[in-house]
Amino acid sequence: MIPISWILFLSLSLFTIGIFGVLARRNLLFVLISLELMLNAVVIVFIAASRYHSASMANSDGQIMYLLVLALAASEIAVGLSLVIHMYRQHHHLDIDKLNKLRD
Amino acid sequence: MSLFILLLMPLLGGVLAWYSERFNADLPKKIAFISLLMCWLPLIPLLNSMPFDASSLGTSQWLINESYNWIPLFNINAHLALDGLSFLLIVLTLLMGLVALSSAWHEITKRTGLFYLNLLWTLAGVLGVFLAIDLFLFFVFWEVMLVPMYFLISIWGYESRHYAAFKFFIFTQAGGLLMLLSLCALVSIHFQQTGILTFDYNILIQNPISGDFAFWVALGFTIAFLVKLPALPFHSWLPDAHTQAPTAASVILAAVLLKTGGYGIIRFVLPLFPEASIELAPFMMLIGVIGIIYGAMMAFVQTDLKRLVAYSSVSHMGFVLLGCFAFNIYALQGAVMQMLAHGISTSALFVLVGMIQHRYHTRDLNKLGGLWINLPKLSAFGLFFGIASLGMPGLGNFVAEFLILVGSFDQYPKLTIFAASGLILAAVYSLLLIYKTFFGQIKRPHKSEIADTNSKEWFTLISMCFILIYLGLHPQPFFDLVPISLMKLTFLTADIGALL
């Protein structure tokens, strides 16, 4: 078995790519994609943890956790995508930098 | 029940007045008038059986005492009680409420329902302050009397009303916050030291808290009351608030709200923290004297008539502060009398200023002058109350100031000499007020006829004159009412030879 640190490293890199995407991209769709990437990165840790630190190798707690996160992500994306559609209809662009009216 | 009815009257009357505006624009003020008159009803049995000489006061300090359960978890009860001191101040409040009503009768024309709601609720808050004996309830009413007053100044005031109302609110609210902290500290320390968790005044004064922390708690309470009094250096909300407020609100502010500070010191600070008060006393008396002189000097240079009267308030309340902390029976009686007399004389001056502003649309002393030529009756009243303000014997202010000075002379002769110079300075600004407004030539002749006092205004002012003369020549019943011996206050006697 490969050391767990490799998987953690993978997860961390994916998470960081996700954060970078959330912060640096202007298009709302790409922000949502990066958010998904972050979620998936976290789930990899869950699965690896259940595989490497459980009593029996047949323990699938992490994978069940993944299913939970998947459901969560799906519902969140549903809401998010509907917001994206509304935004495009309203403003005819998807640039979040131009959405700054909620201020002083 | 009677005290609760007394509190409920203005509250209900206010709501009714607010609601009645939609039927008739004249209705709110009539309803307010009726509810204020009905507030006297719970007090009538007291007036009949009032012990007007010191010997028949009995063993209990309280004339009426009512308590209801409120928050049993912290032992907070809705405990209202009336003794001679609060009775005097409540009578003053109700009288001044009527005076405020009479001055607002013709002056307020827009949103009258809301105006009378705020006026009556302020009065209800003040009555609650004077009646509450449970400390938590006292704090609640302390805050209640601020909010309607804020609205009164902010909506119906003059040029810079928003600034003034805001300043007033922040100052007194900050003081109130300090009081809340001190209150909680007091209760918790008391619980630590005696094992009784209570917010009730009667129980708290049985075992006054001691220790280093007691001093800071006392200071917290004192500062809260100093802000209201107002004492230097917390006085700067007063000139703006008084100047920008409508006449009725000025009357209530000057006559009643300021007295809650003095009342708080006498009722709460002095008995609850005896040692801390004695430690604080020299500093407080010094602040009082500085306030007297500073207020008078500021009053002297004002060009706004109302601001001049406001600063004279600062000066007079300096006397109250001096008297409260002199630990001398004469000074304390003088302080109570000064609260009563100043309430009447200053509010009368504000009523007069309101009348002048209503007729001439200016408060500028450089533009006024020669009012006696056209308005002899109004000017005569102005002369009378200006003379009262400078402490003419025969009127209430003199008795008060004399007693305060005699009392504090016992403790601090040199400080009292400076305070006595306040008598001269009071004459300086009062005479300035009189001659710039009423004497001299008319500066800007008016095209139309200016009316002298109408019968309602005349009646209000003449009754205030008579009350002031009565206070000045026959103050003994008022002295007998204050149950000094039962209030658990400490008095000191000084050896004056040593101090000189």
Added chain:
Amino acid sequence: MTSYSSLLALIPLLPLFSAIILLFSKLPKLGVSILAVGSVASVALISLFLNFIFWQQSDFVLTASLGTWINIAQLKISFGLYLDPLSLVMITIISGVGALIHLYSTGFMYQDSDFKRYFTYLNLFISAMLFLVLADNLLLLYLGWEGVGLCSYLLIGFWYQDRSNNLAANKAFLMTRIGDTAMAIGLFLLFTQLGTLDIQEIQIKAHSVWSLTNDNNNNTMASLCCLLLLGGAVGKSAQLPLQNWLPDAMAGPTPVSALIHAATMVTAGIYLLARNSQLFQLAPDVLYLVALIGTFTLLLGASAAMVQSDLKRILAYSTISQLGYMFLALGVGAGASAVFHLMTHAFFKALLFLSAGALIYSLHHEHNIFKMGGLLKKLPVVAVSFAIGCAALASLPFTSGFYSKELILEQVVASGHTGLWWAAILGAFITAFYSARLFFVVFLGQTQLSPNTTPTKSMSLVLVILSVFSLFGGIHPEGLKTLLPQLTSEKLSTLQHWLPIILPFIAISFAWWMFKTKRFGKPVSSSLMQGIHQLLKSGWAFDYIYQTIFVSPFNYLCQLNKRDFIDLFYRLIEKTSCKLHRAFSQFQNGQLRSYNASLIIFCILAFAWFIGGELIL
């Protein structure tokens, strides 16, 4: 005795009720006159009656009480009235001269539209003055004291449309207030030391608590109390250093000047010192100070009166000077002669002021004596009364002023202060000089201004009555001699006996010479003389001194602080919080990405802090 007590109680109350009725009524001028003059005249009748009852009794006491005022612990003050020979003399003068002046005013003020207001104030004044002299405790005396100050203010500024009248009234009130505050502090000291404010009790207790034979400390206390009371007396009686309000107070109507600033209010200080004479005996230093103040004031007043050109200002400075004589008498320990001079001075000074008023009335409000002249034939009654008044002022023989002033000079000799005696003699010389100057310039010589009207009947009648009193009123009241201290008169040397008698004649001849050679009213030649002339005319430049030392710095200081420097602190807090608000609201820019960024950064930091710390440990 109770009926007499109620009679006593009526004395201060009658004018008070009359004033109140006048305030609220709408009586015509005749009704006002009858009520006002009637109330004071009834008081005069009552006091004459009391004089008759207690005729030549030397130690009688009549008391009355109008109720309790204050009763707290040791402080027990009542509205108590106390009549003894001293107060009997005072109420007789006040009500007698007062009634005459009220009668005179009905003529003098008849044209004025504020007739009713005038008499309201005047009656209120009489009531307050009666309370002052009848009070049995110092607090009630203080009430009367301030009451007369108030009425004096109201009456000086009676013609309120003129700004200079207002300022003169303010000046009078404020300067006397300074004295009153000193007196109030004296009251505090007396109460805290002796435990009482009752006058008779104070005299007795002071002697037992502070005895002259005790150590220095007690003497200091007595001197301090007396000094503070003296402060009040100095203010009210226009002595140095609080004397410069009196000449300006002449802005009021002339009968007011006669009543208040000659006969009654200004004598309150002398009354106070006389009333507390036993207390003052415990402080010989203060008594000497009283004598010194009296002497300097006497010289100040006389020298200033010598060079004035305003008729009423001459009389005002003359009043200051004569009050100085009374203070001198009090200071050397001759209280009885001080009060005697007070009595005669009330007569002849009132006479002089009222004659001056008649002059001013007839000459249509002209005050400058150098615009008058040769009025002897045109206004005979006025001229004769003026002559009699001047004669009494100059203490020519067989006038009432002669007897009282001679008595004072004798007492000064008996006290042994020869320096003070010479100063008093000098003062007498100058007094006679300026009285003669006044009479000659106004009534003799060329007529410049012709009188429009003659004085009314009421005015003339009063002038005649007062002339009679000025001539024949020199009877020393018996009771005073036992009540107040009096020095035993030694044998006077020939000089001391005859100089005061001859001196007025010398002075009058000198004045006659100067008048005949037309030296009066001419501008002086050398600049030194001009400087001296200006110094004397301004009353030794006290106005200028006080303006520079007190008034202007005070004004400047107050103006400096007009914006209330304490408020600056709070405005600073307000501005700082506004600036902070603007700074912090930069964070709220509406940008989603910056919000995200701050969220993530904070999470990382928090993570590092909490979890990282655990990991390291």
